[in-house]
Amino acid sequence: MENSIPRVRTARAVKVRTDRSFTEKTFVVFLYAFTGLFALACFVPFWLVLINSFADESAIKRHGYQLLPKDFSLSAYQFVMHGKQVASSYFVSTTVTVAGTVLAVLVTSMYAYVLAHPKVKYRSALSFLTYFTMIFGAGLVGFYILIANWLHLKDTLWALILPYLLNPFFAFIMVSFFRTLPYEINEAATVDGANDLKIFFRIILPISKPVIATVGLFYALQYWNDFFLALMFIDDYKLHPLQMMIRQLISNINISAYVGGSQTVYNQPLPTYGVQLATVCLTIGPIVFLYPFIQKYFVKGITIGALKG
Amino acid sequence: MAIAREIAKNKYLYLLAVPGLLFLLVFAYVPMAGHLIAFKKYRLSDGLWGSKWVGFDNFKFFFMSSDWYTVTFNTIFLNGLFIVCGLGIALILAIFLNEIASRLYKKIAQSFIFMPYFISWLVVSMMVFAFLNTTDGILNRTLAANGLEPRNWYLMPGIWPAVLTIVYVWKFAGYYSIIFLAAIAGISGEYYESARIDGATRFQQIVHITIPLIRNVLIVLALLGVGRIFYGDFGMIYGIVGDTAPLYPTTDVIDTYSYRALRQLGDFSKSSAVILYQSVMGLVTIVIFNAVAKKIDPDSSLF
Numbered sequence: 194m195e196n197s198i199p200r201v202r203t204a205r206a207v208k209v210r211t212d213r214s215f216t217e218k219t220f221v222v223f224l225y226a227f228t229g230l231f232a233l234a235c236f237v238p239f240w241l242v243l244i245n246s247f248a249d250e251s252a253i254k255r256h257g258y259q260l261l262p263k264d265f266s267l268s269a270y271q272f273v274m275h276g277k278q279v280a281s282s283y284f285v286s287t288t289v290t291v292a293g294t295v296l297a298v299l300v301t302s303m304y305a306y307v308l309a310h311p312k313v314k315y316r317s318a319l320s321f322l323t324y325f326t327m328i329f330g331a332g333l334v335g336f337y338i339l340i341a342n343w344l345h346l347k348d349t350l351w352a353l354i355l356p357y358l359l360n361p362f363f364a365f366i367m368v369s370f371f372r373t374l375p376y377e378i379n380e381a382a383t384v385d386g387a388n389d390l391k392i393f394f395r396i397i398l399p400i401s402k403p404v405i406a407t408v409g410l411f412y413a414l415q416y417w418n419d420f421f422l423a424l425m426f427i428d429d430y431k432l433h434p435l436q437m438m439i440r441q442l443i444s445n446i447n448i449s450a451y452v453g454g455s456q457t458v459y460n461q462p463l464p465t466y467g468v469q470l471a472t473v474c475l476t477i478g479p480i481v482f483l484y485p486f487i488q489k490y491f492v493k494g495i496t497i498g499a500l501k502g
Numbered sequence: 503m504a505i506a507r508e509i510a511k512n513k514y515l516y517l518l519a520v521p522g523l524l525f526l527l528v529f530a531y532v533p534m535a536g537h538l539i540a541f542k543k544y545r546l547s548d549g550l551w552g553s554k555w556v557g558f559d560n561f562k563f564f565f566m567s568s569d570w571y572t573v574t575f576n577t578i579f580l581n582g583l584f585i586v587c588g589l590g591i592a593l594i595l596a597i598f599l600n601e602i603a604s605r606l607y608k609k610i611a612q613s614f615i616f617m618p619y620f621i622s623w624l625v626v627s628m629m630v631f632a633f634l635n636t637t638d639g640i641l642n643r644t645l646a647a648n649g650l651e652p653r654n655w656y657l658m659p660g661i662w663p664a665v666l667t668i669v670y671v672w673k674f675a676g677y678y679s680i681i682f683l684a685a686i687a688g689i690s691g692e693y694y695e696s697a698r699i700d701g702a703t704r705f706q707q708i709v710h711i712t713i714p715l716i717r718n719v720l721i722v723l724a725l726l727g728v729g730r731i732f733y734g735d736f737g738m739i740y741g742i743v744g745d746t747a748p749l750y751p752t753t754d755v756i757d758t759y760s761y762r763a764l765r766q767l768g769d770f771s772k773s774s775a776v777i778l779y780q781s782v783m784g785l786v787t788i789v790i791f792n793a794v795a796k797k798i799d800p801d802s803s804l805f
Contacts, residue, residue, distance in 0.1 A: 220704055224598045225607070231595060232614035235672060238629040239617065241640075245632075257643035258632055304522025307515050314508045319519065326530040328788050332777035333760055334770055335536015338550060339529070359525045389514035418622035421737055425765065439624045443631070444744065466638070473625050480620050488613060495677060496684040 239481070246270070246470035253466050269467025276452040278430065278438055279475065285350065286434040286476075290416040293354040297412045298405055300358045305367035306393055311376065320368075323361045340426055352426040353434065357415060363408045366498050370404040371397070407494040410487050417480070435476045442469045537781070539774035560775035569759065570779075577734045577755040583667045584674075585727035591671050592678030593720060597708055599679065600686045616676030623741030626669060630742055634665070659752040662743070666753065669742065678723065685716040718798075725795045729788040732780050736761065756780045 245258050249266040252259070273279050308316050308323070331339075336356075346352040374397070382392045398405070420436035427433060430451065433441065441451055452468060509516050535550060540560055542553040564570050595615065602608045618626070633640045634655040642652035655661060693711050702710070734755030743753045756776060763773035 214703075217704055221601075224601050228595060228598050228602065228611045228615075231591075231675070232611040235618050235676070236614045238632075241632060242625075242629065253638060257638050258640050300521045300525060303518040307519040307522075310515055312512055313515055314512075315505075319523075322523075322526060326526060329534075329785050330777075330781055331530055331533035332536055332774065332781055333757075333764055334539055334774040334777060335533030336529075337764060338536055338539075338770075339533045342546075342549075343532075355525075356529055358529075359522050364522070389512065390517065393518060414620060418620075419737075420622065420624055420741065424740075436622050436624050439622075439628065440741075440744075443624070443627065469628055473628050477621050477625055481617075484613075484617065484620065488616065491616075491619075492680050495680050 239477075242470050242473050242477075246467060246474045248467070250464035250467050266467075269464045269471040272464055273452060273468055273471045273475070278433070278452050279472065281431050282433050282435045282438040283475070285353075285432055286417060286436070289350060289353045289434060290413050292350075293357060293416040294409050294413045296354065297358045297360070298409045301360070301364050301408060301412075302367055302398065302401065302405060303393070304359060305364045306371055306397060308364070309368045309371035323364060327361050337425060347426050348429045348432060350432065353416075353419075353422045356422060357412070357419070360412070360415075362498065363411055366494060367401075367404055367408055369497060370401065374400070403493070407490045407497075410490050411494055414480075435472070439469070439472055439476060442472055536774060537778045539770055540778040542771060544770040544774070556771075560771045561779070564772060564775050564779070570776075572751065573754050573756045573759045573776075576752060577757075578731055580663060580666060580734065580739075580753075580755065581727065581731045583663060584670045585724055585731075587667050587671050588674050589678055589720060589723055589727070592675045593682055593716075595675055596679040596682030596686060597712055600683060600712070601704065601708070612676070612679075615679065618673045619677045623737045626673065626738075627742045627744070630665070630669060656746055657748045659749050662749050662753050666739070666742065670738070681719065681723065682716060685719040686712060689715045721798055722795065725791050729791040730784065732756065732784040732787060734758065 241258055241260070244260070244262050245253060246269055247262065247265050247267070248259055249264050250268065252264060256263075304323075307313055308320055310316065313319075340352055340356070341347045346355070378396060378400075379392060382396055387395070418436060420434070420440060423432075423434050423437040424440070427437065430441075539550060539553070541555060541557060542550075543556045543559075544550070544553045548554070599608055599612060602611075631639070634642075636642060636652065636654045636656065639655070641655070645652050655665075689712065693715075694707055697707050697711060734757040736755075736757040739753060739755050739758050740761065743749050743758070757780075760773045760776040760780070763769045763776065
């Protein structure tokens with residue numbers, strides 16, 4: 194958009210230090226305070242969930258949620274881990290995320306490569322076909338009938354994987370990347386006798402790692418966090434992903450039977466809040482741990498996506 | 503047979519597109535047939551094609567009840583709040599972060615602000631519940647500790663547009679501020695230098711340089727939002743509000759309404775009519791706003 198002007202950042206960063214007047218200083222303090230408080234507000238809910246998942250259930254009941262840990266109890270985690278549900282939900286979420294991401298990246302990159310290829314005469318028609326699905330949806334009812342009645346995918350893992358294999362928005366991010374690759378690569382390989390399949394899998398994919406990582410992580414996040422598909426198509430508890438488990442814990446009357454499996458009997462009172470918070474921690478745990486490493490890929494993806502509209 | 507010739511010539515390339523095309527056909531175009539149900543009295547035993555045509559009856563029922571007004575208003579009103587507050591706060595955050603000299607501070611703050619983007623709506627819902635629940639929620643405990651009356655927030659529809667807006671800003675301010683920061687990084691430092699020589703304060707530089715130069719980005723993001731104003735965020739609203747009926751008057755959007763019609767009432771025809779209404783309104787809006795975007799900035803139109 195505004196990229197015609199070259200970036201001169203370092204010059205500015207040095208200049209910033211020269212402010213002296215009182216109002217300027219007050220303004221700087223205000224900048225730090227505002228951004229700092231906002232960052233804190235973003236962090237506190239995570240902190241609360243973590244701390245209170247280790248709190249004693251009776252302590253929450255008595256004092257409410259704690260900002261600072263008063264006591265330390267693993268009872269909620271013990272309860273969750275003893276049950277069968279968390280293991281099967283973890284398995285479902287992981288399987289769907291891994292299989293879905295791999296398939297989605299493959300389908301999307303192959304498709305995007307064709308949309309970006311100058312040799313393909315009908316690429317703008319294909320682009321429009323893709324774009325149109327973004328502005329005129331099939332809607333819930335047709336989608337439901339398709340999955341449930343025509344493809345018979347209810348209560349299968351395919352219902353959680355297939356519907357997200359090609360996201361037009363991510364496809365266009367890839368298209369814009371493939372367009373930046375020099376066409377000479379293609380010509381040289383063709384002269385050497387490689388066909389388009391070989392060129393794509395042997396040459397293009399290996400040099401496209403950055404965009405594959407970015408788009409792949411977006412897909413993985415979508416698969417991991419989704420509950421819509423499970424809500425629509427999965428009634429069988431054994432196939433509930435983690436997000437669905439959280440939903441059941443919010444709304445389910447019989448948490449003990451759900452988390453533990455129906456035959457389990459507990460004679461202790463049920464740590465309702467603890468179980469909810471512990472499950473949340475187990476669900477967002479992998480994301481929070483990976484966050485420092487994956488953040489930059491998301492920043493890149495968002496920036497490309499936004500600049501390409 | 504120009505098409506056949508073109509495909510034969512680049513057969514491997516078109517082969518690569520087959521999975522993607524098949525996907526679009528099956529998962530995006532075939533289900534469009536579902537819109538036909540809006541004009542039928544759908545019965546599971548008769549299927550989509552066998553069910554009886556009833557003309558506009560399903561629309562009549564929807565438009566004659568007050569529901570259509572409530573859900574349409576809520577969808578537009580909530581999305582409007584999200585666009586204005588979400589983009590507004592993100593813009594302020596981006597400008598402020600950009601003015602901060604300490605790289606470390608900036609990086610840490612930005613990391614925290616971006617973090618909520620990564621968690622699911624159900625996790626967010628749990629956090630909201632921790633703040634607002636009646637007996638043990640943080641807000642009510644705080645009120646009680648200060649001698650004030652605790653309230654049952656989940657029975658008070660009036661506050662929920664505000665609650666949802668706060669949640670939206672919390673989750674997406676980081677996301678949008680990344681876009682704004684990228685745009686600000688594209689502004690040449692020379693503008694600021696010459697402004698400084700002329701004695702401009704920092705605040706004046708923000709108002710007279712930064713904001714005008716990233717105005718187009720702001721407009722495009724706003725138009726993208728407005729173009730989708732008829733689509734509620736199902737994951738967000740249903741994740742947070744769920745089946746809490748007392749909150750429907752202010753939080754029920756077209757998407758949650760049609761979901762309940764389909765999955766809880768089993769009324770395929772009504773649900774389908776609501777969705778077709780939404781799809782058509784959505785298409786009209788995006789075409790109009792694309793034309794507007796084209797007028798403002800020819801490069802920023804969407805198609």
